[in-house]
Amino acid sequence: MIANYPKIGIRPIIDGRYGGVRESLEDTTMKMAENVAALFAAELRYPDGTPVQCIIADTCIGGVAEAAACAQKFETSNVGVSLSVTPCWCYGSETMDMHPTMPKAIWGFNGTERPGAVYLAATLAAHNQMGLPAFGIYGHDVQDLGDETIPDDVKDKLLTFAKAGLAVAIMRGKSYLAIGSVSMGIAGSIVVPDLFKDYLGMRNEYVDSSEVLRRIQKNIFDQQEFEKALAWVKANCKEGEDYNAAEKQFDREQKNKDWEFVVKMTIIIRDLMIGNPKLAELGYKEEAQGHHAIVSGFQGQRQWTDFLPNGDFSEAILNSSFDWNGIRAPYMVATENDSLNGLSMLFGYLLTNSAQIFADVRTYWSPDAVERVSKWRPDGAAASGFIHLINSGSATLDGSGQQSRDGKPVMKPFWEIDEQEADNCLKATTWYPANNGYFRGGGYSSKFVTKGGMPVTMCRLNLVKGIGPVLQIAEGETIDLPANVHQILDDRTDKTWPTTWFVPKLTGAGNFRDVYAVMAAWGANHGSIAYGHVGHLLISMASMLRIPVSMHNVEAERIFRPSAWSAFGMDPEGSDYRACQTYGALYK
Numbered sequence: 001m002i003a004n005y006p007k008i009g010i011r012p013i014i015d016g017r018y019g020g021v022r023e024s025l026e027d028t029t030m031k032m033a034e035n036v037a038a039l040f041a042a043e044l045r046y047p048d049g050t051p052v053q054c055i056i057a058d059t060c061i062g063g064v065a066e067a068a069a070c071a072q073k074f075e076t077s078n079v080g081v082s083l084s085v086t087p088c089w090c091y092g093s094e095t096m097d098m099h100p101t102m103p104k105a106i107w108g109f110n111g112t113e114r115p116g117a118v119y120l121a122a123t124l125a126a127h128n129q130m131g132l133p134a135f136g137i138y139g140h141d142v143q144d145l146g147d148e149t150i151p152d153d154v155k156d157k158l159l160t161f162a163k164a165g166l167a168v169a170i171m172r173g174k175s176y177l178a179i180g181s182v183s184m185g186i187a188g189s190i191v192v193p194d195l196f197k198d199y200l201g202m203r204n205e206y207v208d209s210s211e212v213l214r215r216i217q218k219n220i221f222d223q224q225e226f227e228k229a230l231a232w233v234k235a236n237c238k239e240g241e242d243y244n245a246a247e248k249q250f251d252r253e254q255k256n257k258d259w260e261f262v263v264k265m266t267i268i269i270r271d272l273m274i275g276n277p278k279l280a281e282l283g284y285k286e287e288a289q290g291h292h293a294i295v296s297g298f299q300g301q302r303q304w305t306d307f308l309p310n311g312d313f314s315e316a317i318l319n320s321s322f323d324w325n326g327i328r329a330p331y332m333v334a335t336e337n338d339s340l341n342g343l344s345m346l347f348g349y350l351l352t353n354s355a356q357i358f359a360d361v362r363t364y365w366s367p368d369a370v371e372r373v374s375k376w377r378p379d380g381a382a383a384s385g386f387i388h389l390i391n392s393g394s395a396t397l398d399g400s401g402q403q404s405r406d407g408k409p410v411m412k413p414f415w416e417i418d419e420q421e422a423d424n425c426l427k428a429t430t431w432y433p434a435n436n437g438y439f440r441g442g443g444y445s446s447k448f449v450t451k452g453g454m455p456v457t458m459c460r461l462n463l464v465k466g467i468g469p470v471l472q473i474a475e476g477e478t479i480d481l482p483a484n485v486h487q488i489l490d491d492r493t494d495k496t497w498p499t500t501w502f503v504p505k506l507t508g509a510g511n512f513r514d515v516y517a518v519m520a521a522w523g524a525n526h527g528s529i530a531y532g533h534v535g536h537l538l539i540s541m542a543s544m545l546r547i548p549v550s551m552h553n554v555e556a557e558r559i560f561r562p563s564a565w566s567a568f569g570m571d572p573e574g575s576d577y578r579a580c581q582t583y584g585a586l587y588k
């Protein structure tokens, strides 16, 4: 498993003047750091569910010697995110964090006894002069010196910064594993290594699809796990009606073989991503190592699926928070090897610790069109139409919306999901024999309909020549359609695939003037859908990576970017592009 997660380094900054000033501030300053560390440990979790770890400098930092000692400690402690905190004035360029790429922020205590805000402003200026953009955090209301509470507005910014910074830090050094190559001419399948290296610090790993076949044919997988998995599948994955024309249907014997095949595929794709020590016991030491992949893509279509069972079962189960081994963290697996949507899934996953729905942004349904075909006119949230999100394969079963919090449908981090909820997700899913017009080799496709009433955020990382990567974001909600209307619309398309009816949050302007505009502006065939309104986290993370955001519907007051961005103008989108262009890719 990919563990050893990066830590958050906390730098208590102090006025270095001994003889009274420094001594009077030592405890307050160190306590500020300790309180933030306690906040992070209480509120933030790594993808494996363990509390986020913080490293605090051994001493307060009053000058360059202590700053250097702190940098050394961070270097040897696997720190990936840096936060400086201070209640007082200090010497900006002598104490600032000079790490070239680590996400950085400074919290200047809003108190007047000692001017924390002045240090904040002075040091952010130093960061901006030196091309090391940093986030500035400053509470709205004055606090008394020694007040140890962290106000809500400060807490929000600290947590937003930390979540986005950890996502950046966790991605660094990991792999995208492409299994196969370009799927059906989908541009996202054309893996662009410079994007991964220069912007994310990631590496690319490539495995021909035949490696999956080799491992199946040579039994290079844990046979015991396979048997356990197959039994679990038979008990929990109900097979649906075969809608293929009678003469094209596979017989029972073949269907049973296909179940065994797709279960083996699932185990093997996981092993390819993260390795499996059991393989070493079988004599396959190299295979046991895996490809250190935090995200992968399976080409599937077309060559593989033209004669072998499709990847839908494997992709859906791996993207879900449970399988025969119980409730566990999901694996990010993009269907059609769409590496850009795979990254979009990874962004959403690392920011929410929840599974992701991979979908085609398939159809915009206008109210008129819905009324024409179903005699029902959309109302309420759907009054200006809605978007049909549907793709065979990588939609997590968590996307059925069968998990709940306070009675509302959610997609939870795996450690919050209980057995009944996992079972409900499975019960809400039917595995239909694959449409063998598309998938000549057969296999199975997962089908569920996402429950309405779930706040979600769809995002997509696009690649635009001349600019590079750009991110688009649409917060919104899932909706329920009347059963008969759903059936009429669903029957018109691939009714054996997972469906989510989505309404983006409209602002009345630009690409969010109406639902049609959102669809028209979407930059590719796919989107990744995360639980909750997390557009603000995506925006903060994108600014750390110097990836401009081309489209979003996040309220201005929720946008949090490095202070330098305001030096690029007062138009938020334009300044974002100018800043990203000026700073260039984070790891270049």
Ligand SMILES: C[C@H](O)[C@@H](O)[C@@H](O)C(=O)CO
Residues within 6 Å of the ligand: 186, 301, 336, 360, 391, 392, 438, 525
């Ligand atoms: C039917 C095609 O083969 C599907 O795979 C297609 O709808 C896609 O998902 C393309 O992104």
Ligand SMILES: [Mn+2]
Residues within 6 Å of the ligand: 336, 359, 360, 391, 525, 526
């Ligand atoms: Mn697709």
